[in-house]
Amino acid sequence: MGMAKLWIIGTLTVIHIVGILIFTRGFLLTRTELPYYSNCSDVSQSPCSSPNPPQCWTGPAVDRLVIIVLDALRFDFVAPTTFFKESKPWMNRLPILQRLASINGSSSARIFKAIADPPTTSLQRLKGLTTGGLPTFVDVGNSFGAPAIVEDNLIHQLASNGKRVVVMGDDTWVQLFPHHFKKAYPYPSFNVKDLHTVDNGCIEHLLPSLYDEDWDVLIAHFLGVDHAGHILGVDSLPMIEKLEQYNGILEKVIDVLGSQSGQGGLHENTFLLVMGDHGQTINGDHGGGSAEEVETSIFAMGFKKSPSSIPSEFDSSSCEINLDQQKTCISTIQQLDFAVTVSALLGVPFPFGSIGRVSPELYALGAGTWNLESTNGDNSQNHSKEEEWMQNYCNVLCINSWQVKRYIDVYSASSVIGFSLDDLSLISDIYAQAEEIGSCSFKNSLLYNESSNLPLPALRRQIDAYFNFLLSVAELARSKWTEFNLQMMAVGLGIIFFSLLIHFLAIKRITNPYRISLFPSGDFEVSFRLIFAYSVVVIRACSFLSNSYILGEGKVAIFLLATTALFKLWYSVKRKMMLIEAIIFLLLITILRFTIEVGLSKQAMTSQFMSAHSSWMLEIALGHPIWIHIAEIIPISALMLLAYLLYMTMISSSSWGICKYAVLGTILCYILIAVHWASESSISSSVPMLQGIGKNSVPRIIYVMGLGQLLLLAFGQLFNKERALNSEKSLVIKTVAMLSACSSTVIILSGKQGPLIALASITGGYCIMRLENIERDPKDNTARALTFDPLSVTQWSLLATCLFFSTGHWCAFDGLRYGAAFIGFDEFVLVRQAFLLTIETFGFSYILPVFGLPFLVARQYLMGQTEKDGKLLSMQLSQIYLMYGFITATTVIATMICVAIHRRHLMVWGLFAPKFVFDVAGFVLTDVLICLAWLYYLGREDGKKRQ
C-alpha cells in the first residue's frame, strides 16, 4: 500500500516539475549575459575595409558629447503640437528644442521619436541604452546583489578607450558603473516626493562643467519630471513648471555651447543629446509596454554644421509645419540603436552584445561623418558629398553587421537556450547575401582614386542589404527575448491545475477505505473548520496578487497564523483544555513577528521598492559590552538546552535501535558547534586551548557527521526488515532521529540564531500538535475522529513560512545569505556552495517541517493515550503529507497566476520574478522531500505486505 501511494506522490512530483518547466520557458526572458568585450583590434577580423588612418572601428565624428537625460520625457513634451490631434497643457513647454529643430533654425538639429523596449524603468532603460541589448531577467549568475552592469557597454568602451566621462544627477549611473567615471556628482534618486534635489545638483555642476576641458563625455540626468509625474501626474502645475525650468536650462546650455563652438573653441565639434529614458502615462506611471510609456524623445544637435542632408531614401522622417509656420521633421529611432550610433560617432568599438544598427539620421548629424577635409582636395570634385557620406556610412554598417553577426554566433555557441537552428541559418543567409554584394568593401584608398567611382545604386543596394540583416536580427531577438510565450505559460499553468485536481482526488482516495468524507455534510462545525482552513490557504494565495502583500509576505503569514492561533485559543476556551499551550503558541507568534520585522527592516535597506523605516528595535543600543556577552552566551546555552532535550527524549524510552546512534551523533555535533562558537567569540580569549581548533574543521566534521547519520538511517531503513511502521512509538523515534540528523547542519549554517529558531520551531510544533483536533469533542470516537484536521497542517505550513522570514530571508536574491555558503570552506566551488546555500535558505522552512510532520499524526502516543493500529497510522501519515503538498501547490499556483498577470508590471523583474523563482524552488524541494519522507516513514509498509 505504501508503494502504491508512493507512485501517486512520484507522479505528482513529475507533473509539477514538467508544468513548472514549461511555464518557466514561457515566462522567464532567459537571455544570458556574455562576459566578452569588444576591442579596437577586433576590427581586423571583419571583412570590412580597414580604415585608412590608424583609428578604431570608426573614425571619430564628434570630439565631445553632452548627454542630458530628462527622466520620463514623454514624446509630446518635445515634439511640436502640430504632430498631435489636440493640444494639451503640457505640450510646447520646451520651445527651444522645437525652434532649433525646425528647418529654418538649424539643419544640424533634429528631434527623434525614440522607442524603448519594455520594461520601461530607469534602471532597465539605462542598461538597454548603454549595452544596446534587450532586457535580461536576472543577473544572478554574475552580480550578487549589486546591480553593476557586467556586459560590455558604451560607458565601458568610453572608459577603456581613453574618453573621460563625467556624470551628474541620478545616482543610478554610479550604481550601474561604479568604476567608470572620471568624476561623478550623484544625488539620491530614492525619494520620489523630492522634486528638486537631483535637478538642483545637476544645475549646480552642469553649467560650470561646460567651461572645463577635462572631459570628453558629460552626462547629466534630471529626475524632476519623473518624480512630478509619479506624485502628481502629467497634467499638473509642478510638471509644467519643471518643463519650463528645463527649457531655461537647455537655453543656457545651448548658449554656452554655441558661444564656444567657433574655430578652435572649446566646443568646436561638440554634439548635444537631450533625451528621455522612457515615457510615462498621464498618471505618471511607467514600467509597462504601452505606447505612452515606450515613446520618448531624443533631441540631437551638432555644433559644427554638417553640409547637407542625407539621401531621402534613408530619411524616414515625417514633417509638419509647426506653430511658427516652420517645417519640423521628426525621425524615429529605436533605443536599441542608441549605443551603437553613439559609439560610431565617438569612434569607440561597439559594445559586444549590442544588436542595434547605426541610425542614419542620427549619424548624419555628426559633422565628422561628412569627410569635410576632402572637400578641399581636388579629387573630391567628382563625388558629391552625399555619395561620400554613403560610402562612409556603408563602411560603418559593414562593421556594425559584422559585430552583430559575431554576437549572435558567440551567443548561440555559449548559451544554453540559444536560437533555433532555422533562425540561425536564416540569419546567416541574409548576412551572406549582404556580404556578397560587397560594394563598400573597396579599400578606402580607392575612394580617392578617380577611376573607381562607385555607382550610387550599388551603394544603396548594399546599405539596404545591411539594413535587412540588422532589422531581421533585432526582430528575431525581440521575439526570443522580450516576448512572453503566453501559450507555454498557459500550458504550464494548466498542467499544474491538473495536478492540483489529481492531488485532491488522491487525498480523497486515501481516506476512502475508511469511509471518511472530507466534506461531511450536516455537521456544521466540522465543515466550518474545513472552510476556515481552506479559506486561510486561499487568502494567503490571493495575497500574492498584489506586490505590497508580496513585500510584506512575512507579515501576512504572521497575521494568518495568529488568526488560526486565536481560533485555536477560542476552541481551547470552549473545551476548557490546553489553554496554556494556546497562549504559549500566541506568545511564540508574537516573538516571531518581531524577528520578522527585523528581517524586513534589513530588506528595506537594500530593496528599491521599500522605504526604510527605522525600527524601534534597532534603536536599542547594542554597543554595550553586556549585550555582546549576552548575544554570545544565549545561542550556546540554547544549543545546550537542545542537546539536553534530545538526551531526555532518548533516555525516556528504550527500543531505539539504530536511531540511538544518530541521536548520539547529533548531541556530539551540538557540543562541537558550541565549542566552535565559543572559540570564535570573545570568551575564548580566556580559554586559549580552544583557539587551536581550526576555523573550518568543525563545520566540516559536522557536515560529514550529518551525512553519516542520514546514511545510517537510510541503511537502517533498508536492511531492517522486521520493523515496519506499526506503532506510533516507532514513528516518533524515526522522526526524532531524522530531525536530529538534519538539524545540526542546518543550525551551524544558520549561525548564532540557529539554536533559538530551532527552539522556537520545536515549541511551535509542539503547540500545534497539542492543539490538533482540539475542536473535536473528546468523547467522540467515531470514524470522523480518524480524519485529520486540515487546520493543523495549514498552521504547520504557515509556521514554516514564518520561520523562513524570521531567519532573515526574503524572496529576493539579495535576501540570500551568501556568507553561510562559506562556513567551513574558503574557496568557491559552485555546486558545493550552492548546496550549502540551499540548505541554509530552506533548512528551517522546508526541510525540517516536512520531516517533522509525522509528529502531528503521532500526537496520541506523545500525549500518552492509546495507540492506533499500523494501517490507520500510515493512512493518516499519507493524508497529512498529501495535504501539505496540496497547500504548497495552491500557493505556488497563485504565484504563477500572479506573475502571468503582472508580466508587464513595473516590478516584475525586481519583485514578482524572484518571488516566483523562490516559490518554485521551494515547491520542487517540498515535493522531493515529501517523496523521501514517504520512502523513509512509509516505505517498509510495502515490504510487510509482500511477506
Added chain:
Amino acid sequence: MQSKKANEDVSPDLKVRPSVSATSPESLWNERFLWGLGLIQASINDQISNRKKHRMSKASTWNSSQSMSITQAFLIHLICGLGLAVGICVAHNVYSINLISHPSHTLCLILAVETPIVILLYSCFRQNPDKCSYLKAVVRAILGLSVGALISALGAIALGAPVGIQYLLKTINWSLLISLFTCVPAASVFGSSWADWQRIFAHTKPNRSIEYMICIPAHTAIIGAWFGAWPMPLDWEKPWQEWPICVSYGAMVGYLVGIVASLGLAIVRGRKQHHKGD
C-alpha cells in the same frame, strides 16, 4: 465615514418628531440625545415595573426573553449607534478633527461619548438585579473595559500591530474601543460569571435577547476590525491606511452591522415567539 452614513440613516426617524426649531446642530443633537435617554429611561422603568409584576406573580424563573421587548432592543441599539455618530460629529464639527488627521484624539472623543452610554445602558439589564446593584454593574463594566482593552491590545500585537512609543496612545485608544464593543456590555450584564462568558463568546449560544445583543455586535466588531487590517500593507499611501485608522473603521462598521443583524434577529425571534404564543 460609515458612522456618518449611519447617522444620516437614522436621523429621518427623529425628524418626524415635532421639534423646537433647530437653532444649532449641537443643541439639536443634545436635545435628541436627551430625548432618547428619556425614552429609554421610561422603558427601563416600564421593564422594572414589569419585572416587579412578574415577581409578584411568582414567576420564579427569570425569563428575560419576555422581559425585554423589541422596542427596548431597538432603542438600546439606536442609542449606541447614535452615540458613535455623535462622537464622530463632535470631533468633526466642534473640534474639527477626524479619525484620519488626529486618530487618538478622535478615538478619545468617541470613547468619551460612547463609553458612558454603553455602560449605563447595559448596566440596566444586569443579570440578577436583586443581588447586584446598578453601581456594581457600572464598576465591573469599567473593570471589564480595562481588562478587555489589555487583551485586545495583546491580540492586536500578535497579529502584527505596530509597537513603539509613537503608537502607544493609538493602540490604547483602539483597544479601549474594541473592548467597549465587546467586553463592556458583557461585563456589565454578566459580571464575573465565567459560565455565561464562555457560553456567549466560546460556544456562541446566546439565549435571551440581551445576549444576542451582546454576542452579535461583539463578534462582528472583531471580524470587522480583522478585515479592516487588510488594506494596511498596501502601497496606496493613503493616510487612512495607518494603524489604527482603518482597523477602527472596520471595527465600527462591524459593530454597526452587528447591531442591525441583532435587531433583525430580535424581530424574527419576536415574531416566532408571537406565533408560539398564539
